Amino acid sequence: MSSLSRRQALAAALAGAGAVPAMAAPQFGQGLEGQRRADLGKGWFRNPVVPGDHADPTVLKDGSDYYLTFSSFQSYPGAVIWHSTDLVNWTPLTAALQQPIGTVWAMDLVKHEGRYFLYIPVLQPQRMAIYVIHADQIRGPWSAPIDLQIDGCIDPGHAVGEDGRRYLFVNGGRRVRLSSDGLRTDGPVQANAWTPWQYPADWVVEMYAPEGPKLFRRGAWYYLVSAVGGTAGPATSHMVTVARSRSIDGPWEHCPHNPIVRTRSADEPWWSRGHASVVEGPGGDWWMLYHGYENGFRTLGRQTLLEPIEWTADGWFRAKGGTLDKPLPKPRGGKAGPAGATLSDDFSRSRLGLQWSFHAPGADEAARLKHGEGGLAMRAKGKALADCSPLCCIVGDRSYEVEVELEVEGEAHGGLALFYDERGHAGLGFSRSEMLTYGYGQEQGWMREKRAAGPVRIKLRNRENVLTWWTSTAGQDWKQYGWQMEVSGLHHNVFGGFLALRVALFSAGQGEVRFRRFIYRGLPA
Structure with a gap:
């Protein structure tokens, strides 16, 4: 069956079951300049919410606004920040990083005491380092990069402890304390600050690679969302795991339902799903943004996916989107805005557009x-x-x-x-x-x-x-x-x-x- 026939069959099946209006069937090739659009209308969306190579998403809720950025690797200008008011429709605002400092991946975008910070892991010829840039307005101007002198670490996740101290959690279960202004370290890298979850030995994955810690606080608990399994390799690599603690200092307990997201078969539409950030939606429901490769289209890179979660009576949360093969209801309470970016260019402006x-x-x-x-x-x-x-x-x-x-x-x-x-x-x-x-x-x-x-x-x-x-x-x-x-x-x-x-x-x-x-x-x- 052709891909078009499969989509038509899916639309008919969904319409017949009353699950989603027939007009909301996936319509690839429509939207701005014919690009894929996630918003299907009538309150439904279909992944990806940001198509193309937008890996390692980090999301910031700032009032009724949401901001998102991704790994930009060797591309400059880099660290393009995107904006949304409904978690589905995203459009780029600005490139925060103008100065080449190396290969950039898995950043963390945060706001603390009225200032925006972007913590940036960088691969350089002789070292792995973490930098920070900051701004008083999300559109900038952003500061020049500051080297935090944290060597051998990647994937920073910013957190504020119950005593108000600031930390970066990094890959491999480590963390480092920051100064109050967030622009310097305040002590050495601490090993064994958290223990990554271990999957069964017979699972088919790329490698263990505990990485991507992202932290948030809800009620009395800190939640630490991280990835293991490697971000590429077999289709069943990569996953989303959760731990929690009543203190930023631990001890951390693993969710009994880990992993809460994982590609379990190469027949699924999205491969190597992982590296999640969790955020509250505009209407009070909760969501994960993470990345995955599209089945048959690794050439497009890791694309940004949105999945609903629900909180359970025991204080954990579980994913509700399945394999993401079907349209999903949009987040409650959001206001749809512009989506995508204009790629065509007549080069009439005096500077490069954000697509370049x-x-x-x-x-x-x-x-x-x-x-x-x-x-x-x-x-x-x-x-x-x-x-x-x-x-x-x-x-x-x-x-x-x-x-x-x-x-x-x-x-x-x-x-x-x-x-x-x-x-x-x-x-x-x-x-x-x-x-x-x-x-x-x-x-x-x-x-x-x-x-x-x-x-x-x-x-x-x-x-x-x-x-x-x-x-x-x-x-x-x-x-x-x-x-x-x-x-x-x-x-x-x-x-x-x-x-x-x-x-x-x-x-x-x-x-x-x-x-x-x-x-x-x-x-x-």
């Missing part, structure tokens, strides 16, 4: 860009797509089309690509005299074609991980390129790095490439 970020940039990467004159000029860097720090855009559709016009100056070459990392990418580029083909992570020199200099338009269609290319010059009709590429293997389980396959504009060699009229269209699945 450089992969593995240097400290002065933005100096390569020149705005105006009807486009975006990108000074060339490196020798090829692999080493030129392309300008990337995260996408969340299974199928989509992208178009861009470019013009090359000097000895540069540039074009349009799908980029995972330096080893995994595919693309089409042009110099002033040739067309170049990138596949299998390198330029295929034997496929070079002589092409006259001048503006050229490139169109890429990604139909469920099969790429087709077209080109057009001098206003002529589109001409299909003869080589189609299959890219379903360009993901973390092959290359590592926890990234996703992103749309990219690139400029390599000597000279510059000017880009105009970037158009993105999501396609129905």
Whole structure:
């Protein structure tokens, strides 16, 4: 049965059972620029709530507003903060981290005594470190990064003890006390501050990897939500576990129902579900936000999922969403707002939109860009797509089309690509005299074609991980390129790095490439 037929059957079954109105069936390929939208109308939603590579979500409830950010890895500007008023419809506000400090993952966004803090674990060439930035307004300006000198730790989770002292809980059951302003440590890293839950030895997982502690207080209890099992590898890796204590100092007791979320079969729609943050909804109900890989689409990265929870009489909570294969009722009391982000760009603004970020940039990467004159000029860097720090855009559709016009100056070459990392990418580029083909992570020199200099338009269609290319010059009709590429293997389980396959504009060699009229269209699945 085709994916469309499966969705039609699901809609009919749900409508017949009275579970959800027929019109609320999942409608992929609709919404802003055709992107997937979680809000189905009539009070229902379908995961993901933030499609595409938005891993390790950390959520902050601030009055009637919710703020969310994700791992941004080697992309800068990074730590993009998203906003919602109903936990379903999310839109980006600002990029909090402008200065490259390394590979960023699994942050914690908090508000304490009127100030916002973002605690940022960073992988650098010689160390793992934790930084902090702060702001008086969520939109910024955010401070420069401050190195907390916490080496060898990741995944900070901020908490305030019953005595008002501040702490960061980190991976492996450790924690460190913070100064009252949250900008320095106040003592060494403490081992065995909490004991991660241990799954049965015969479970099929990637590794133990106790990580992602997120803490909150409800009533007399502190709750510590964490992940074990590894975040990729087998589909049944990763999970959500819970412990609780009456004191920030412990002792911590494990939930008798752990894990409260886990992918139990590769037949499920979402794999490696884990790394949860728990938050109270606008109407007083409670929810978890966590990430997962979509079955058959690891290339999209880990996407953000929303699941309802309910509190039980014994003071624990349990997940209510099952495998997330069906639409769910929206959180109570929320007000729907804008969703998604505009990806198309005419480059008429004097700065980059929030959809764009450089992969593995240097400290002065933005100096390569020149705005105006009807486009975006990108000074060339490196020798090829692999080493030129392309300008990337995260996408969340299974199928989509992208178009861009470019013009090359000097000895540069540039074009349009799908980029995972330096080893995994595919693309089409042009110099002033040739067309170049990138596949299998390198330029295929034997496929070079002589092409006259001048503006050229490139169109890429990604139909469920099969790429087709077209080109057009001098206003002529589109001409299909003869080589189609299959890219379903360009993901973390092959290359590592926890990234996703992103749309990219690139400029390599000597000279510059000017880009105009970037158009993105999501396609129905």
